[in-house]
Amino acid sequence: MKNETTVRVTPEEMAAQARFAREFSALPERPKTYFIVTYGCQMNAHDSEKLAGMLEEMGLAPAPAREQADFVLHNTCCIRDNAERKALGNVTWLKEIKKERPEMLIGVCGCMVQEPGMAEKLLRQYPFVDVAFGTGNIHRLPELLYRAVETKRRVVSVPDEQSTLIEGLPIRRESPFQAYVTIMYGCNNFCSYCIVPYVRGRERSREMKDILAEVEGLQKKGVQEIMLLGQNVNSYGNDVPGGVTFPRLLHEVSRLGIPRIRFMTSHPKDLSDELIREMAENPALCRHLHLPVQSGSNRILEAMNRRYTRESYLEKVEKIRKAAPDVGLTTDLIVAFPGETDADFEDTMDLARRVCFDSAFTFIYSPREGTRAAKMPGRVDPALATERIERLIALQEEMTQKRFAEMIGKTESVLVTGQSRRNETQFTGKTSRNISVNFEGGADMIGKIVQVKITAASKTTLKGVVEGDA
Numbered sequence: 472m473k474n475e476t477t478v479r480v481t482p483e484e485m486a487a488q489a490r491f492a493r494e495f496s497a498l499p500e501r502p503k504t505y506f507i508v509t510y511g512c513q514m515n516a517h518d519s520e521k522l523a524g525m526l527e528e529m530g531l532a533p534a535p536a537r538e539q540a541d542f543v544l545h546n547t548c549c550i551r552d553n554a555e556r557k558a559l560g561n562v563t564w565l566k567e568i569k570k571e572r573p574e575m576l577i578g579v580c581g582c583m584v585q586e587p588g589m590a591e592k593l594l595r596q597y598p599f600v601d602v603a604f605g606t607g608n609i610h611r612l613p614e615l616l617y618r619a620v621e622t623k624r625r626v627v628s629v630p631d632e633q634s635t636l637i638e639g640l641p642i643r644r645e646s647p648f649q650a651y652v653t654i655m656y657g658c659n660n661f662c663s664y665c666i667v668p669y670v671r672g673r674e675r676s677r678e679m680k681d682i683l684a685e686v687e688g689l690q691k692k693g694v695q696e697i698m699l700l701g702q703n704v705n706s707y708g709n710d711v712p713g714g715v716t717f718p719r720l721l722h723e724v725s726r727l728g729i730p731r732i733r734f735m736t737s738h739p740k741d742l743s744d745e746l747i748r749e750m751a752e753n754p755a756l757c758r759h760l761h762l763p764v765q766s767g768s769n770r771i772l773e774a775m776n777r778r779y780t781r782e783s784y785l786e787k788v789e790k791i792r793k794a795a796p797d798v799g800l801t802t803d804l805i806v807a808f809p810g811e812t813d814a815d816f817e818d819t820m821d822l823a824r825r826v827c828f829d830s831a832f833t834f835i836y837s838p839r840e841g842t843r844a845a846k847m848p849g850r851v852d853p854a855l856a857t858e859r860i861e862r863l864i865a866l867q868e869e870m871t872q873k874r875f876a877e878m879i880g881k882t883e884s885v886l887v888t889g890q891s892r893r894n895e896t897q898f899t900g901k902t903s904r905n906i907s908v909n910f911e912g913g914a915d916m917i918g919k920i921v922q923v924k925i926t927a928a929s930k931t932t933l934k935g936v937v938e939g940d941a
């Protein structure tokens with residue numbers, strides 16, 4: 472892998488793309504509608520909002536279903552084997568639809584396309600794919616689609632260079648009251664199991680002034696909650712001169728007046744005292760910290776290249792809980808990493824029990840070609856891996872119930888996000904701690920923060936009664 476430096480996409484390049492968008496919209500025979508299928512994490516969800524923004528500038532309108540769209544774009548993920556298989560399976564499924572509607576264009580983009588060898592594989596094995604591009608050149612969608620339509624030939628453009636920093640893309644946001652804001656792209660950590668650094672390039676932080684301008688715009692539109700995105704937000708600013716830190720950014724962002732600020736994801740090794748202080752003192756920061764631990768065994772953490780120990784993780788948890796006792800912790804856990812013994816797994820169980828997370832995402836290790844762990848000996852038997860993950864999930868369910876029980880009787884601020892599909896008077900929202908609550912309400916509450924008294928808990932959500940507006 473090259474040692475990449477950040478490449479800022481120039482305003483001239485962005486202007487050239489805007490010209491392609493205008494010329495595309497004037498083409499007599501061109502796709503009129505689009506549908507984006509998104510896989511993976513919040514980064515991808517937000518990239519899809521940018522892809523949609525570009526497509527609408529090109530004159531395309533959203534289609535109600537993918538079968539009906541003139542252009543179907545798959546924004547893929549490759550974090551685990553099943554994510555990749557799902558994306559490729561769905562691309563193949565469209566091949567049949569395309570037989571009936573040959574004018575349909577099929578696109579593939581996102582992390583999977585950026586995997587070594589994938590572009591060639593798409594060219595060879597997926598001849599019905601019309602357009603493919605990587606994560607580092609999404610801003611070139613207008614040009615690539617223009618070329619595909621004009622030349623009626625396949626266009627595949629996957630640059631080696633992934634370390635682009637792109638400002639000024641149009642964004643078609645999914646929600647009028649919740650918004651994603653990217654603060655940094657890429658990752659430098661090279662956890663031994665993880666493909667992200669290979670498909671998303673090196674860490675590069677957006678300039679603080681650009682982030683603040685975006686947040687200010689969102690505040691003016693009445694957005695109630697933003698989520699700041701990065702693979703490791705705690706290292707925000709390390710790559711820009713002038714000593715900007717993540718806690719400092721949080722401080723500045725929260726002065727702009729958006730009621731709720733969230734962020735994802737914090738790497739435990741870089742969680743600073745300064746951030747803990749900011750969490751404790753800044754009321755605009757949501758009472759939630761996602762702090763992926765991955766394993767409770769020092770031996771495995773070392774092999775994973777996580778660069779913290781179980782003890783230092785537990786120490787940080789204690790510090791947070793002392794400074795900000797109302798902050799809920801959630802985590803990611805991997806079982807069956809190569810060489811994981813029963814004792815290692817019991818260490819993970821023990822850590823999960825001790826911390827008592829609000830919730831946890833649990834995964835069975837999935838080897839990713841090109842990563843260090845894929846070459847490590849000691850593959851865990853799949854049946855044993857399943858047994859382990861089932862035990863871990865059962866334990867986490869117990870811990871979640873314990874946390875939920877503590878919340879019953881309390882009044883929580885809830886951002887109302889939607890209406891239940893099954894029952895018109897039932898509404899749903901999220902507490903500051905990021906827990907779903909269901910309650911009786913009215914449609915005028917959607918997008919507002921209301922006070923809800925928690926009365927009961929089910930397996931994954933709370934139930935409550937509205938007490939009033941915020």
Ligand code: SAH
Pocket residue numbers: 550551664665666667701702703736737738763765803804805834835836837838839
């Ligand atoms: N940047 C984030 C994680 C992004 S990936 C962080 O470091 O916290 C989200 C989660 O997917 C990871 O936390 C990890 O638990 C899981 N994951 C990543 N690679 C994996 C693999 N090869 N097999 C199984 N789970 C994996």
Ligand code: SF4
Pocket residue numbers: 658659660661662665666667668702703738
């Ligand atoms: Fe992957 Fe580790 Fe980077 Fe997270 S911090 S994206 S797990 S390499």
Ligand code: F3S
Pocket residue numbers: 510511512513514515547548549550582583667670671
């Ligand atoms: Fe996200 Fe998947 Fe890419 S988790 S960064 S979409 S590999």
